[in-house]
Amino acid sequence: MKEYNSSLISPVLIAGCLIIIVTFGIRGSFGVFQIPIENEFQWLRVEFSLAIAIQNLGWGIGAPIFGALGEKFGDRKMIIAGSLCYVSGLILSTFAQNPLTHQFLELIIGFGIAGTGMGMILAVVGRASSEKNRSMALGIVTAAGSVGQMVGAPLAQTLVDLYGWQQVFIIFAFSIVLVMSVVPLLKETPVSTKKEIEVSLTKVLGNAFKDPNFSMIFLGFFACGYQLAFVSAHFPAMVTEMCSAISPSSLLQYIGVSTTSSLGALGIAVIGFSNIFGTIYAGWLGQKFPKKYLLAIVYALRTLIGLLFIIFPITPMSVVLFSFFMGSLWLATVPLTSGLIAHIYGLRYMGTLYGLVFLSHQLGSFLGVWMGGKLYDATGDYTLVWWIGVGVSAFSAIIHLPIKEKKLQSA
Numbered sequence: 001m002k003e004y005n006s007s008l009i010s011p012v013l014i015a016g017c018l019i020i021i022v023t024f025g026i027r028g029s030f031g032v033f034q035i036p037i038e039n040e041f042q043w044l045r046v047e048f049s050l051a052i053a054i055q056n057l058g059w060g061i062g063a064p065i066f067g068a069l070g071e072k073f074g075d076r077k078m079i080i081a082g083s084l085c086y087v088s089g090l091i092l093s094t095f096a097q098n099p100l101t102h103q104f105l106e107l108i109i110g111f112g113i114a115g116t117g118m119g120m121i122l123a124v125v126g127r128a129s130s131e132k133n134r135s136m137a138l139g140i141v142t143a144a145g146s147v148g149q150m151v152g153a154p155l156a157q158t159l160v161d162l163y164g165w166q167q168v169f170i171i172f173a174f175s176i177v178l179v180m181s182v183v184p185l186l187k188e189t190p191v192s193t194k195k196e197i198e199v200s201l202t203k204v205l206g207n208a209f210k211d212p213n214f215s216m217i218f219l220g221f222f223a224c225g226y227q228l229a230f231v232s233a234h235f236p237a238m239v240t241e242m243c244s245a246i247s248p249s250s251l252l253q254y255i256g257v258s259t260t261s262s263l264g265a266l267g268i269a270v271i272g273f274s275n276i277f278g279t280i281y282a283g284w285l286g287q288k289f290p291k292k293y294l295l296a297i298v299y300a301l302r303t304l305i306g307l308l309f310i311i312f313p314i315t316p317m318s319v320v321l322f323s324f325f326m327g328s329l330w331l332a333t334v335p336l337t338s339g340l341i342a343h344i345y346g347l348r349y350m351g352t353l354y355g356l357v358f359l360s361h362q363l364g365s366f367l368g369v370w371m372g373g374k375l376y377d378a379t380g381d382y383t384l385v386w387w388i389g390v391g392v393s394a395f396s397a398i399i400h401l402p403i404k405e406k407k408l409q410s411a
Contacts, residue, residue: 012128013137015185016121017144019079022179023086023116025148026172028272029156030055031236032265036165037102045237047099049373051106052233053366056225058110060362063119064355066111068201071351075124076183082115083180090173094166116176118145119358122338123351124186132287134342138335139283143276145331150272153236157265204349208356213344213403217337218360223299223396224333225364227306227389231271231326234372236264238382243314252316263316267323274327282332283339291340292403298332299397305329306390310383344407364392 034048062082070078089109096102114120122138129137159168208214240261246252257266285294309322338354345353368389375385 010128011185012187013125013140015182016125016141017147018182019116019179020118020121020141020144021148021151022175023113023148024118024145025152025155026086026090026175027113027117027152028145028149028232028268029152031233031268032153032156032160033165033168034233034237035240035261036160040165041097041099043099044373045376046370046373048102049233049369049376051099051103052229053368053370053373054103055106055110055113056229056362056365056369058107059113059117060110060225060359060365062111062114063117063358063362064352066115067119067123067349067351067353067355070120070123071201071349075120075351076186078115079120079183079186080180082112082117082120083176084112085109086112086116087173087176088112090169090176094169112176114355118142118334118338119351119355121186122334122354126338126342126350127347128187135286135291135335135339136280136283138338139280139286142279142283142331142334145334146272146275146279146327148272149232150269150276153265153268153272157262201349201352204345204353205356208345208353211344214353214357216399216403217340218357220295220299220396220399221333221337221357221361222364223302223389223392224337225361225366226368226392227302227364228330228368229362229365230368230372230385230389232268233369234376234382234385235267236261239264239267239314239319242381243316243319246316250316252320260316263319267319270320270323271327271330274324275330275332278328279331279335283335286336286339290405291336291343292400292405295333295336295340296397296400298329298336299393299400302326302329303390303393303397306386306393310386310390340403340405343405346407 030052037043037048038045066078066082085108089105089112093102093105093109096105118141121141125137125141126134156168159171243260243263246258246260246263252258252263257263282294282298305322305325309318312318337357338350341353341357342350368385371388372382372385376382
């Protein structure tokens, strides 16, 4: 039986990080396109919000499908298939002239993100890592997504100002094609034990669905999706419209941030920057302490940060502070949640099981993005939908506490 690579850094990890940087950077920049697309076609806010919500739903539905197909036919083949969906969706979106067409193509993009995103890459890296290094490796991959987000939103804003959103979508499509050249480095690693090889997917799914721990993990991941998707899609517009003006003497002026629209893009970048360290630290902590308690702490801190941001006036300083502190917790849930699934249920079908849990994440994403636009059109701002996010985060902090963090075979 082939042993796991005992070293932390490997070609599999490097290739996975490169793919995530590009695909997640593009995915995290869609909020930048909201106002330009609305202004061009004179759409209501809810129309673009529904398109991004459908994208997140397609991502959630596609994650377990790509995970299961990857375990049957090979992860690399499914990653290439996902990239084709991603590229075709981006290119065809440049020709979309009405909301319905745009929303359908965002569904295709969602499937593309599912095939090239966290679920697939985490499963590959998780199988290629030793048990000692697995949590840390998953944290590094997740942090790579933050690198993409840190670069993606400001880069998208700059490119939109120079070329327009259609041309930027073409540039993004070409970037995905380019990064797929590292897919051969994603070595298909067999699982470690004969017992895991022999167990069937049906058996594993049956055990998981009957296990209350799986249900609690599933429900707890909902809040993460709600908050992340809402902020990614609406935070630039929220800052543009609700933040007080930037003072001419502000330090932000010295780094080229003179408008609230550029401040919104900076906020997304700061989230990505601080999350690089947050997710790696979360992965390291996951090797030392029970993951369920770490997840409860992450969600509790998110609740507190969201609460403080909305009860005080929104200023350039509060935007930067919120972005930094929320960013440090942004994707900290991913290595902990995926590591918890691997620990309890094993590695053989980690991609499928994480994909199913990720569906809950994306149901939250759908509601966060769609309700953001719907309630904005109804109330004129984002305050109500923000308070809902605070509530669901508090719920997730509580529901992780009863999870029994031990292997299912010994339960």
